[in-house]
Amino acid sequence: MLEVSDLCKRFGALEVTKNVSMRLEKGERRVILGPNGAGKTTLFNQLVGEIIPDSGSIKVNGQEVGDWSVEKRARFGLSRSYQQNTLFDGITIGESLGLAAAVSTSKSMWFWKDSLQDADVKAIVRDTAEQVGLEDNLGARVSDVSYGIRRQLEVGLALATRPSVLLMDEPTSGVGPEMIGAFHRLLGRLSRELTIVIIEHDMDLAFDVADSMTVLNYGEVVFEGTPGEARESEMLQQIYLGAWDDA
Amino acid sequence: MFYQTPLRTAVLLLFTLACIYAAFTAEYFGVEILTEIIILAMIVLALDLVAGFGGMVSLCHGALAGVGAYIFAIFTAKLGLHPLLAMGIAALITGAVSWVIGTICSKTHGIYFIMATLAFGQMAYSFVFESSYLGGDNGMAGIPRLDLSMIGIDLFDSKQFALLCLACLLVAYLFAWRILTSGLGRSLVGIMHNEKRSRALGQNVVQIKAQVFALSGLILGLAGSLSAQHIMFISPNLLSWTHSGEALVIVILGGLGTLIGPIIGAAAFVLLKHEVSNYTDHWHLIVGIILIIVVMAGARGIYGEIEHRIAKRCAKRVQKEQAPKQAKEKTKEHSLSHAGLKKEH
Amino acid sequence: MDISFWILQLLNALQLSMLLFLLSVGLTVIFGLMHFVNLAHGALYALGAYIAASVAASMGYWAGVLVAPFAVAVLGLILYQFLIKRMRSSGPMAQVLVTFGLIFALLDITRLIWGDLALALDVPELLAGRVSIGGIEYPVYRFFVMAVGLVALVVLHLMLTKTQLGAMIRAGVDNDKMAACLGINVERLFFLVFCVGCALAGLAGAVAAPLLSVVPEMGVDILIPTLIVIVIGGLGSLKGAIVGSLIYGFVQTFGAVFAPQLASVMIYVLLALVLVMRPSGLFPAKGG
Numbered sequence: 031m032l033e034v035s036d037l038c039k040r041f042g043a044l045e046v047t048k049n050v051s052m053r054l055e056k057g058e059r060r061v062i063l064g065p066n067g068a069g070k071t072t073l074f075n076q077l078v079g080e081i082i083p084d085s086g087s088i089k090v091n092g093q094e095v096g097d098w099s100v101e102k103r104a105r106f107g108l109s110r111s112y113q114q115n116t117l118f119d120g121i122t123i124g125e126s127l128g129l130a131a132a133v134s135t136s137k138s139m140w141f142w143k144d145s146l147q148d149a150d151v152k153a154i155v156r157d158t159a160e161q162v163g164l165e166d167n168l169g170a171r172v173s174d175v176s177y178g179i180r181r182q183l184e185v186g187l188a189l190a191t192r193p194s195v196l197l198m199d200e201p202t203s204g205v206g207p208e209m210i211g212a213f214h215r216l217l218g219r220l221s222r223e224l225t226i227v228i229i230e231h232d233m234d235l236a237f238d239v240a241d242s243m244t245v246l247n248y249g250e251v252v253f254e255g256t257p258g259e260a261r262e263s264e265m266l267q268q269i270y271l272g273a274w275d276d277a
Numbered sequence: 278m279f280y281q282t283p284l285r286t287a288v289l290l291l292f293t294l295a296c297i298y299a300a301f302t303a304e305y306f307g308v309e310i311l312t313e314i315i316i317l318a319m320i321v322l323a324l325d326l327v328a329g330f331g332g333m334v335s336l337c338h339g340a341l342a343g344v345g346a347y348i349f350a351i352f353t354a355k356l357g358l359h360p361l362l363a364m365g366i367a368a369l370i371t372g373a374v375s376w377v378i379g380t381i382c383s384k385t386h387g388i389y390f391i392m393a394t395l396a397f398g399q400m401a402y403s404f405v406f407e408s409s410y411l412g413g414d415n416g417m418a419g420i421p422r423l424d425l426s427m428i429g430i431d432l433f434d435s436k437q438f439a440l441l442c443l444a445c446l447l448v449a450y451l452f453a454w455r456i457l458t459s460g461l462g463r464s465l466v467g468i469m470h471n472e473k474r475s476r477a478l479g480q481n482v483v484q485i486k487a488q489v490f491a492l493s494g495l496i497l498g499l500a501g502s503l504s505a506q507h508i509m510f511i512s513p514n515l516l517s518w519t520h521s522g523e524a525l526v527i528v529i530l531g532g533l534g535t536l537i538g539p540i541i542g543a544a545a546f547v548l549l550k551h552e553v554s555n556y557t558d559h560w561h562l563i564v565g566i567i568l569i570i571v572v573m574a575g576a577r578g579i580y581g582e583i584e585h586r587i588a589k590r591c592a593k594r595v596q597k598e599q600a601p602k603q604a605k606e607k608t609k610e611h612s613l614s615h616a617g618l619k620k621e622h
Numbered sequence: 623m624d625i626s627f628w629i630l631q632l633l634n635a636l637q638l639s640m641l642l643f644l645l646s647v648g649l650t651v652i653f654g655l656m657h658f659v660n661l662a663h664g665a666l667y668a669l670g671a672y673i674a675a676s677v678a679a680s681m682g683y684w685a686g687v688l689v690a691p692f693a694v695a696v697l698g699l700i701l702y703q704f705l706i707k708r709m710r711s712s713g714p715m716a717q718v719l720v721t722f723g724l725i726f727a728l729l730d731i732t733r734l735i736w737g738d739l740a741l742a743l744d745v746p747e748l749l750a751g752r753v754s755i756g757g758i759e760y761p762v763y764r765f766f767v768m769a770v771g772l773v774a775l776v777v778l779h780l781m782l783t784k785t786q787l788g789a790m791i792r793a794g795v796d797n798d799k800m801a802a803c804l805g806i807n808v809e810r811l812f813f814l815v816f817c818v819g820c821a822l823a824g825l826a827g828a829v830a831a832p833l834l835s836v837v838p839e840m841g842v843d844i845l846i847p848t849l850i851v852i853v854i855g856g857l858g859s860l861k862g863a864i865v866g867s868l869i870y871g872f873v874q875t876f877g878a879v880f881a882p883q884l885a886s887v888m889i890y891v892l893l894a895l896v897l898v899m900r901p902s903g904l905f906p907a908k909g910g
Binding site: 078080099100101102104105109110112116117118119120121122125126128129130132133134137138139140141142143144145146148187191 | 278455456458459460461462463464466467469470471473474475476477478479480481482484485488492
């Protein structure tokens with residue numbers, strides 16, 4: 031479903047992505063681990079086209095998307111959420127989800143009818159809001175709601191585009207334990223058809239949801255395997271997991 | 278997001294009635310001022326469409342209206358086309374020119390967007406200024422007005438011409454309203470609030486911006502052809518960048534991003550200009566100082582300020598009614614955000 | 623057309639470029655450092671011309687040329703304290719509008735003080751007359767304008783590259799937050815640069831005054847060419863300002879020779895091209 035081969039990117043002398051390759055089957059849930067500065071977010075930015083890699087290829091569903099624009103990749107089904115909330119501050123939560131839903135139903139360029147009043151769009155907004163727990167906040171302005179709700183919206187926006195590959199960048203960063211639980215349940219309810227890549231720092235969550243794991247360090251893939259293998263791997267124990275357990 | 282609130286509709290109706298009243302009661306000079314206000318209102322309406330809802334601060338909207346005026350003049354005075362047809366052509370060509378400008382400029386942001394639009398406006402200005410075919414510095418005279426005598430309307434009567442302009446303004450308003458409440462307009466507002474996220478959602482940012490810019494150009498073309506008919510003479514001065522700047526000033530004074538606000542702003546601006554010039558020659562000094570004060574005070578503008586105050590009062594009343602329920606939600610929210618904060622540090 | 627004609631055009635182009643350089647360098651460095659667009663820069667230039675003309679009328683040309691930059695710098699100081707400082711964090715639209723308001727206000731203030739009639743400033747005796755080069759006679763005063771521009775270029779270049787202050791300004795242009803972290807008093811730097819930029823605008827007005835008639839609109843007229851120069855050159859860089867000025871001067875002058883009808887359109891086409899191909903100008907202060 032998602033196939034990355036030999037992706038490389040350097041900023042001056044700094045190699046942020048070194049020959050990164052990975053291959054995800056349809057419906058696979060991959061967790062990406064790695065210390066700060068390992069190049070996880072930079073990898074996401076390259077996958078969605080916000081940063082252009084120096085070399086390598088990115089295929090979604092067999093289609094090479096490496097030279098496509100951000101928006102074309104998104105419309106093709108590659109959707110992402112951001113580590114730092116990147117939201118529409120001046121409008122409401124319902125309207126935000128509506129904008130995303132309008133793109134996925136090809137109604138965002140209608141120039142006569144209202145996309146936000148469209149039945150299909152409304153249905154997606156309702157479903158998505160239920161999925162991420164925002165049913166009661168649809169009328170609230172994004173700038174007025176709490177950080178936790180903004181975090182839910184961050185994931186909601188990515189979901190409302192009805193992606194086939196979903197990239198989530200630390201969806202639970204900065205939220206409390208009850209919301210991590212809620213996020214866990216959300217993942218449980220998402221369709222198994224959806225291919226998901228998650229950058230995650232919460233180890234319990236990561237090991238629970240992952241079908242497979244990739245560990246990045248200094249821009250390089252240092253481990254790839256199942257969560258079970260990850261637990262066994264002594265190298266990972268020493269370098270990463272041990273250090274994280276203390277944190 | 279744009280919503281045609283009852284307040285906006287009420288103000289629009291009030292404005293329309295005031296215009297009709299003025300058209301029937303004012304003497305000749307007053308009706309001329311009324312027509313000036315209405316045509317200017319169309320230009321600033323078009324500007325608010327892109328600046329207030331797309332963040333595209335254009336410094337070429339005055340020039341584009343001038344382009345519309347010249348195209349109308351060419352097709353009527355030079356090529357002898359029927360004025361009605363020429364009006365349509367002027368709107369379409371100005372829309373097309375706007376689309377090209379919008380496509381190119383949409384790739385730039387902030388101050389570069391402003392400069393880029395300024396460049397295109399000046400390009401049009403210099404072109405007209407240098408063109409001997411278009412009369413150069415001397416402009417063009419002998420522009421006809423639309424002939425509606427068939428249906429009993431005499432547009433050489435300044436009152437009836439003013440009412441025609443008013444009808445065009447209302448059509449332009451309905452058009453802008455429709456655009457802003459369409460998928461395209463919704464997407465545009467999203468892009469204004471967060472362009473990066475809009476791209477990530479799959480929005481075709483450049484196309485959306487360029488299309489609304491083009492639709493705004495349609496209104497400008499219509500406004501331009503009306504202003505050519507109004508004075509029946511045009512000069513390159515119409516395209517001068519200070520006109521575009523003035524349009525931006527009016528949008529701010531009236532209330533950016535409210536659609537009806539700039540129309541009120543146009544009326545206030547023109548009336549104030551004529552009032553002030555009765556006492557002093559230094560109108561620019563006064564408008565300059567007002568502009569500085571308005572922008573530094575937060576730039577809500579006349580209508581924006583009214584709407585803001587009413588919204589605040591309503592919010593208070595709602596809060597009072599729902600006080601118990603709200604309080605409960607507040608604490609829930611608070612604990613959530615608190616949890617969020619704790620984890621972050 | 624013989625060789626002397628081309629020399630004449632070349633000199634005209636250079637002279638126009640140098641005048642524009644004096645104006646644009648202040649504007650561009652202010653932008654590079656403070657991200658502030660001062661549309662009223664042209665109005666300050668007009669004020670410089672007026673002040674120079676007034677002072678010169680009673681005390682002679684040189685007094686006028688010396689007083690004008692200082693007077694305009696003082697005005698810049700006042701503007702900075704009351705307006706610019708507060709507008710720094712606002713978006714580009716608010717900045718454009720406030721300085722647009724300033725243009726209006728300053729335009730009428732010059733009218734109030736000096737009236738609508740054009741003032742004239744005579745060329746001083748020392749610089750009167752013409753020199754002959756390659757068979758053409760060229761006014762000495764125009765050479766003087768070029769020399770002032772060249773001196774300003776050299777002095778600014780040396781100041782930016784060789785002095786501590788210059789290093790701080792370059793650090794500020796590159797990354798003002800980082801510069802502040804390194805202990806540079808960015809606020810004072812802004813203030814200083816703003817005043818120097820204003821002084822340069824005043825100087826440009828003073829030296830330009832004898833070449834043109836001094837009218838209230840001269841500030842608005844020069845603004846657009848100045849903006850074109852800094853956008854083509856790239857906002858924030860000295861190199862951009864000089865290259866942009868030369869491009870503008872030459873396109874304008876030689877364009878008028880080759881295609882008089884298209885000369886003024888050409889420069890806007892060039893500007894649009896630069897904006898499309900390299901949106902941040904030819905030599906932006908920051909990489910990328």
